[in-house]
Amino acid sequence: MTTAIEPTKKHRIDFIKIRVRRQDGPGKKPYWELHKLPYEPELNVISILQMIAAQATTSDGKKVAPVTWDCGCLEEVCGACTMVINGKVRQSCSALVDRLLEDNPDEIVLEPMRKFPVLRDLMVDRQRLFHALKRVEAWVPVDGYYDMGPGDKQSREAQESNYPLSQCMSCGCCVDACPQYLKIEVARLDGESDEAFEKRKLAEYEAGFVGPHAISQAILFNNNPTGKVLEGERLDALSGEGGIQICGNAQNCVAVCPKEIPLTTSIARAGRATTLHVIKQWFEK
Amino acid sequence: MSEHRVVVIGGGLAGLASAMKLAELGVKVDLISLTPVKRSHSVCAQGGINSVNDSTRQLGDDEWKHLDDTVYGGDFLNHQPPVKEMAYWAPKVIDLMDRLGVTFNRTGEGFLDHRRFGGTLYKRTAFAGATTGQQLLYALDEQVRRWESEGMIKKYEFWDFLNPIVDETGRCRGAVAQDMVSMEIRAFPADAVVVATGGCGLVYGRSTMSVFCTGSAASRCFQSGAKYANGECIQVHPTAIPGSDKLRLMSESARGEGGRVWVPRKAQDPRPPMEIPENERYYFLEERYPAYGNLVPRDIATREIFDICVNDGLSVDPDKMCVYLDLTHIPRAELDRKLGGILEIYEKFQGVDPRDEPMRIFPAVHYSMGGLWADYVKSAEGGLESGAPENHMTNIEGLYAIGECDYHYHGANRLGANSLLSCIFTGLFTGPSILNYANNQKSGSNDVAPEVLSAAVAKEQKRHDDLLTGNPGSDENPYLIHQELGNLMTRVATVVRRNDQLADAIEKVKELHERAMKVNLSDSGSWTNQNVIFAKALQDMFPLAKTILQGALLRDECRGAHYKPDFEKPSLTAEDPAERRRQAEVWCDEFEANNERFLKSTIAGWNHDTQMPDITYEDVDTSLIPPRPRLYGLVGAEEIEEVWNERARAKAEG
Structure with a gap:
């Protein structure tokens, strides 16, 4: 009888070793720490981090602060708990320990995402990811929220091609794996006000690559019957600084997307659309 | 019109709907959330959102039947005027979400597709695959981002709401919140505060809820004097x-x-x-x-x-x-x-x-039907009076509660696919009410006395500092206490409830509460300290846990999700028709007597001296649809229904 995940009987172990890359704050030096937990079947990385938090002691018995990490739904729809596990960026809730041990029975290695500033330990600041959605105006510009009757009729085919794009949970796996998406970490200057720091940070983000997720969202909203009215603005954003021309077609994004969103298809469509858009603008000058 | 500023706590469907509607009405919003709003627990809702639609109408459905299914499913503990308003708004809510770009499933011809959900015989539920909550939340998140880029909404994500700011007249003048990264505690003055912070599943340890659904925000309002209603009504999915x-x-x-x-x-x-x-x-x-x-x-x-x-x-x-x-x-x-x-x-x-x-x-454990008590004004048509400032205002003036953390809509049991509806509806509907409230006030966010703000911050700073350093010798661990609380609550206050177990659990929870107040933190740092944030949330779970247990203990009946086998009404046993008829009469007499006593909302007020809730009861507005027995699957249902209908007819004629 098939049960949930077969406990790995062949490498039956008594303890799980977890190596965590820790960092006490932005700009601080990262360090490694080893934790050891008694083996239980059917754990995931979240339950391991919960056990580490409750125990707050390293493998050599030293009392330490619990590891900091972000999580939310624990069922891979919110995107919060993304981190790098055994070298691969993914959600820690769906990272099942028995599977990880099948691949590497010696230890589980947890690291923060690589393209975002570390706030503490495994928790990173993904503001840039959400800011990119503003850059491409990823919304439907309705007149207002009063009752104006239903939206346009849409074919089942259109729904079936848009729905996968609308499942993007802004987790950041795609940008973590993208060789063209470079980390931007802006340190606060002495005496800088909240507003001034925020402004300087966003300006730096504006200059960086928007990322595959934002390009795909631009396509989603360009497909919407009302969202389409901002198509020009979105294509302007994608043909400007940090736009689609940065993409080097490595195709890592689509390989790591936990929702299997056809990101490279979106990028190809956006590429064609921006080219046409630029030529059209050139003729209209 | 002078500029208004409202603080919205929580960025799920209710909070986002509220923020964007207020922004549309010209109100500036500070939106405070524990998590980036796009990651709120509403993403977990899967199945769909209910409304009467063109197809069901042609099969005899209408808004009144949606109301009827909702209150019958809720075992009549729902307040009927708000439910009626919601049912009549439902088609409009779906239309709006459709216009906002939600990728609802389509029929072959391109109309919205619908599926059937529990507690109704109609296919009322619109859906977007099996991630409807996620899709609806994203549509609202996008609108809020649009307003944010226009400067009408400012988000404070990774901020923990600590308490409402209540002035000497008892009016809510803003909120105190803490940056979970820098640990800064700050006051947010406001014309009004909207709490849209969802359910309290974490009181049960493990549930279907997200990790931040601790109920702490509602509990902090409760401990600041807001009433909490029907706490014992917890849905187990x-x-x-x-x-x-x-x-x-x-x-x-x-x-x-x-x-x-x-x-x-x-x-x-x-x-x-x-x-x-x-x-x-x-x-x-x-x-x-x-x-x-x-x-x-x-x-x-x-x-x-x-x-x-x-x-x-x-x-x-x-x-x-x-x-x-x-x-x-x-x-x-x-x-x-x-x-x-x-x-x-x-x-x-x-x-x-x-x-x-x-x-x-x-x-x-899945959903909290109960929540913060809030007022409403009934309209002449039996729904809600649009724009009345009292709609969804708690007993603390200027403090509003909407979404899962209110208590009106789902009675003793929520129907599937009604929660997304109630969240979006309450968010949108209360916009004009809050604006009218703000317009009626002589003073607003700009003229809160500085000492009121600084006192509110100082109080929270003290709680924070005391937790970091307060219990050096103690070995109480917040995570282990949480496990104990969760196991206990799951054992005694979920599917089957017994008075001896509930009474015993109250004593145990009191002990756990005292231990939780003495936790020793393994992290005493002042940067992104999740340990102290969790410890506070844990401490604030106890007033709700006690309210759930006390409410359940006192409610000696079976109603919706609240099931006490010791008070279950028996099936009819007699074979002889006359005797069976007599049993049905007795059954109905007992049903009416029980409603006299228990068809009431449990209202809890937090008593700081006893560290327990004081419980009173309040009548439920059942003026639109008279309560009737809920007879799914009972032996003798036909006879009981017959007797009941005869009585109902006699009453209507009399």
Whole structure:
């Protein structure tokens, strides 16, 4: 009888070793720490981090602060708990320990995402990811929220091609794996006000690559019957600084997307659309 | 018009709907959330959102029937005027969400597709695959981002709401919140504060809720003097995937699309499920409830699954309680199109493809029907008076509660696919009410006395500092206390409730509460300290846990999700028609007497001296649809219904 995940009987172990890359704050030096937990079947990385938090002691018995990490739904729809596990960026809730041990029975290695500033330990600041959605105006510009009757009729085919794009949970796996998406970490200057720091940070983000997720969202909203009215603005954003021309077609994004969103298809469509858009603008000058 | 500023706490469907509606009305909003709003717990809602629609109308459905199904499903503990308003708004809410770009499933001709959900006979539920909550939340998140880029909304994400700021006149003048990264504590003055912070599933340790659904925000309002209503009404969802960190929801839409619940007739039959022939399977919901089948209301499905495992000993697994939820008879392509999202969750977390093999599921704590008490003004038509400042205002003036953390809509049991509706509806509907309240005030966010703000911050700073350094010798660990609380609450206050166990649990929870106030933190740092944030949330779970237990202890009846076998009304036993008729009369007499006593909202006020809730009762507005017995599956239902209808007719004529 098939049960949930077969406990790995062949490498039956008594303890799980977890190596965590820790960092006490932005700009601080990262360090490694080893934790050891008694083996239980059917754990995931979240339950391991919960056990580490409750125990707050390293493998050599030293009392330490619990590891900091972000999580939310624990069922891979919110995107919060993304981190790098055994070298691969993914959600820690769906990272099942028995599977990880099948691949590497010696230890589980947890690291923060690589393209975002570390706030503490495994928790990173993904503001840039959400800011990119503003850059491409990823919304439907309705007149207002009063009752104006239903939206346009849409074919089942259109729904079936848009729905996968609308499942993007802004987790950041795609940008973590993208060789063209470079980390931007802006340190606060002495005496800088909240507003001034925020402004300087966003300006730096504006200059960086928007990322595959934002390009795909631009396509989603360009497909919407009302969202389409901002198509020009979105294509302007994608043909400007940090736009689609940065993409080097490595195709890592689509390989790591936990929702299997056809990101490279979106990028190809956006590429064609921006080219046409630029030529059209050139003729209209 | 002078500029208004409102603080909205919580960025799920209710909070986002509120923020964007207020922004549309010209009100500036500070939106405070524990998590980036796009990651709020609303993303977990799967199945869909209810409204009357063109197809159901032609089968005889209308808004009144949506109201009727909702209050009948809720066992009449719902307040009917707000439910009526919601039911009449529902088609408009769906239209708006459609215009906002939600990728609802479509029919072949391009209209919105609908599925059937529990507790109704109509296909009222619009859906976007099996991730409807996620899709709705994203549409609102996008609108809020639009307003944010126009400067009308400012988000404070990773901020923990600590308390409402209440001035000497008892009016709410803003909120105190803490940056969970820098640990800065700050006052946010406001004309009004909207609490839209969802449910309190974490009081039960593991539930279908997200990790931040601790109920702490509602509890902080409660401890600041807001009343809390129907705390004991906690929905246990019939179908979840048991896990060591979380009980993951398996949507009711699995049954809405034809999923069948069964167990092998032979206890712990060792054969794989697909080898068990049809006649050796016990489809117990279909057999016991022929009209609704697998789509009985949630409280009933939950009790039956619990009963078949606990009392009949027919659990599929000998060591772990579970039953089969079977979709294998439905074509794969159809499953992928309509249920892809949830089937992937099962596959990812259990390593079994539910298209090939039935899922193993068991009930789990899912939704808080109760919540902060809030007012409303009834209109002449029996709904709500649009724009009345009292709508959804708690007993603290200027403090509003909407979404899962209010208490009006779902009575003692929520119907599937009504929660997304109630969240969006209350967010949108209360916009004009809050604006009118702000317009009526002589003073607003700009003229809160500085000492009121600084005192509120100082109080929270002291609590924070005391926690970091206060209990050096103690070995109380907040995570372990949370486990103890969760295990206890799950054992005594979920599917089956007994007074001796509840009374005993109250004493144990008191002890745990005292221990939780003395926790020693393993992290005393002042940067991104999750330890102290969790410790505060844990401490604030106790007033709600005590309110749930006390409310359950005092409610000596069965109503919706609140089930006490000691007070269950018996089925009719007599064979002789005359005697059976007499039994039905007695049954109805007892039903009426019980309603006299218990068809009331439980209202809790927090008593700081006793550290316990003071409980009173309040009448429920049932003026639109007279309460009637909820008879799903009861033996003798026909006779009882006959007697009941005769009485109802006599009353109507008399």
